[in-house]
Amino acid sequence: RDILGKNNRSAKHNRFHFEEAGITALNLVSSPGSGKTTLLEATLKTIKHQQHCYVIEGDQQTTHDADRIAATGCEVVQINTGKGCHLDAEMIHRALHQLNPQPHALVFIENVGNLVCPAMFDLGEKARVAIISVTEGDDKPLKYPDMFESSQLCIINKIDLLPYVNFSVARAKAFAHQVNPKIEFIELSATSGQGMDEWLAWLNNLVNASH
Amino acid sequence: RDILGKNNRSAKHNRFHFEEAGITALNLVSSPGSGKTTLLEATLKTIKHQQHCYVIEGDQQTTHDADRIAATGCEVVQINTGKGCHLDAEMIHRALHQLNPQPHALVFIENVGNLVCPAMFDLGEKARVAIISVTEGDDKPLKYPDMFESSQLCIINKIDLLPYVNFSVARAKAFAHQVNPKIEFIELSATSGQGMDEWLAWLNNLVNASH
Ligand SMILES: Nc1nc2c(ncn2[C@@H]2O[C@H](COP(=O)(O)OP(=O)(O)OP(=O)(O)O)[C@@H](O)[C@H]2O)c(=O)[nH]1
Ligand SMILES: Nc1nc2c(ncn2[C@@H]2O[C@H](COP(=O)(O)OP(=O)(O)OP(=O)(O)O)[C@@H](O)[C@H]2O)c(=O)[nH]1
Ligand SMILES: [Mg+2]
Ligand SMILES: [Mg+2]
Ligand SMILES: [Zn+2]
Ligand SMILES: [Zn+2]
Known part of the structure; x- marks a missing residue:
């Protein structure tokens, strides 16, 4: 089926738009x-005066x-996919022309919450950021490998809850490296603020690098 | 596309197998x-002497x-879907003839961890059980409605973590009822054992009812 082929052509077009204007696009999965969304809220409140952002x-x-982000x-721009399980490059293309x-x-x-299907759809982003919560178990990188293989950064979120769950940060990292030796990690808590400095430095x- | 039509025919065949033999099949999503898996481990350890179970x-x-269950x-039987984002009735049919x-x-x-795609694929089950964790936020029933609409029971799991997260059980239930007025609820913790009695009674x- 040529769905992926058509999507890749559309993603290339988006990437051209982005690079032409020096825009940095990130795909959060x-x-x-x-x-x-909690991470985006915390990020936008901190950087909105130095960096023009869109979501x-x-x-x-x-x-x-979208209401939480608008606040x-x-x-x-909110895209509703209905029965669809992922965003695709054409949806992003239309949203870009709305946001200008x-x-x-x-x-x-911010992609649809789904560790499987969005992995196959390039949106034209500069980097893909996979977020796992310490409450989900440390085996996810091996069980849902495609997403981690295609991501540049893995954020380990909700580290404020580590004392209450049996999640091993070392194991999760080892599993992610097994699938993608180049993936980087940042441990943070989007609610307590721990690790946000490292994330903002990575964004910066x-x-x-886009300019 | 006739994928859903073909799946529904296969699901009907599975359901015939199940009803013929008085087998109760559940689809956990x-x-x-x-x-x-944690809920299944706790369940199997408790009922394995009174009820013949398969996973x-x-x-x-x-x-x-599968290794955790075998223990x-x-x-x-473990089914690996590769790039696939859900189990379908044909996969279940093959597994049934393996398990006998x-x-x-x-x-x-136990379906693939995914709140979107498995909602469209009937497996021939008697009941579908949607599990949400209090660590995921109470808005999921509205944001991922198809899964809750097609489930008979919604388990609210990890209630031992309620003191550490901003999750409202009442809000989650109200949202789920908005999407599916008939859905039932059980609040439990698969690790502490709270609420397990209610779940075992529901199973019983x-x-x-199958006999
Ligand atoms: N304790 C704790 N809770 C968090 C943290 N980050 C998010 N949460 C909570 O986790 C729940 C879900 O957060 P969201 O930001 O809505 O998650 P999401 O990934 O955007 O969810 P979807 O868009 O539905 O896929 C909410 O109850 C948040 O308050 C964190 O770092 N620590
Ligand atoms: N605190 C707490 N942790 C739980 C509870 N149930 C499961 N966990 C933890 O949650 C994590 C994931 O549990 P699993 O049972 O592997 O989840 P799952 O739904 O089978 O995951 P997938 O098969 O990958 O979709 C593990 O670290 C468990 O220990 C609970 O009731 N309370
Ligand atoms: Mg969100
Ligand atoms: Mg599991
Ligand atoms: Zn899918
Ligand atoms: Zn058969």
């Missing part, structure tokens, strides 16, 4: 409820996540 | 890491979950 939200239904003052991001902006794409490096 | 495990990769002494469950058995099917009723 995770299981449902790992903390993508594209993907969910089966509701505008819950930070950030421009956001300024040159040198930072565009966050990525944005500077 | 959730996000990755909500606690499906069919679904994951993209690894036999981690309880229960017969289990005895009449009046209880067959648990289901099995007795």
Whole structure:
């Protein structure tokens, strides 16, 4: 089936748009409820005065996540996929023309909560960030390998809950490295703020690399 | 596309197999890491002497979950879906002919961790049980409605962690009822054992209804 072929052509087109305008696009992927929106809220509140940001939200239904992002003052577009299990490059292309991001902006794409299907769909992003929560178990990188294989960064979120769960950070990292030796890690808590400095520094490096 | 049509025919065939032999089949669905395998381990250890059980495990990769189930002494088959994001009725049909469950058995099917795609694929089960963890946020029933609409029971798991997260049980239930007014709820902790009695009683009723 040529679905992936067509998607890759559309992703290339998006990437051309982004690079032409010096825009850094990120694709945030995770299981449902790992903390993508919470991390975005905390990030936007901190950097909104130094960096022009936009958000594209993907969910089966509701505008819950877009409403939370709008409340930070950030421009956001909500895509509802209905029965669809992932965002694709064409949806992003349409959203981009709605948002009309300024040159040198930072565009966050929050994908549908799903560790499987979004792995196959390039959106034209500069980097893909997989988020796992310490409450989900440390075996996810091996059980859902495609997503970790295709991500540059793995955020281990909700580390404030580590004392209450049997999650081994070392094991999760070893499993992720088995699938993708180049993947980087950041441990953080989107609610307590621990590790946010490291994440903001990583973002800063990525944005500077785009100019 | 006739994928769903073909799957429904295969599901009907499975259901015929099950009803013919008085077998109760359950389809457990959730996000990755909500606690499906942990719940099965706790359940099997408690009922293995009164009820003949079998498990069919679904994951993209690894036999981690089947190994955990086998360690309880229960017969289990692992299905690896590769790039596939859900179990389908044909996969279950093949697994059934491998397991050859005895009449009046209880067959648990643990689906791939994914709140989207498995909702569309009937496996021939008697009941579908959606599990949400209090660590995922209480908005999931509205954001991923198809899965809750097609489930008879919603287990709210990891209630031992409620003191550490901002999850409202009442809100989650109200959202699930908005999508499916008939859905039932059980609050439990698969690790502390709280609520397990209610779950075992629910299972017992289901099995007795099959005879
Ligand atoms: N304790 C703790 N809770 C967190 C953290 N990050 C997020 N949460 C909670 O986790 C739940 C889900 O967070 P969201 O940000 O909505 O997760 P999401 O990945 O955007 O969810 P979807 O968009 O539905 O896939 C909420 O109850 C958050 O408050 C964290 O670092 N620590
Ligand atoms: N605190 C607490 N942790 C739990 C509970 N149930 C499961 N866990 C933990 O949650 C993590 C994931 O549990 P699993 O049973 O592997 O989840 P799963 O739904 O089978 O995961 P997948 O098969 O990968 O989708 C593990 O670290 C478990 O120990 C619970 O009731 N309370
Ligand atoms: Mg979100
Ligand atoms: Mg499991
Ligand atoms: Zn899918
Ligand atoms: Zn048959």
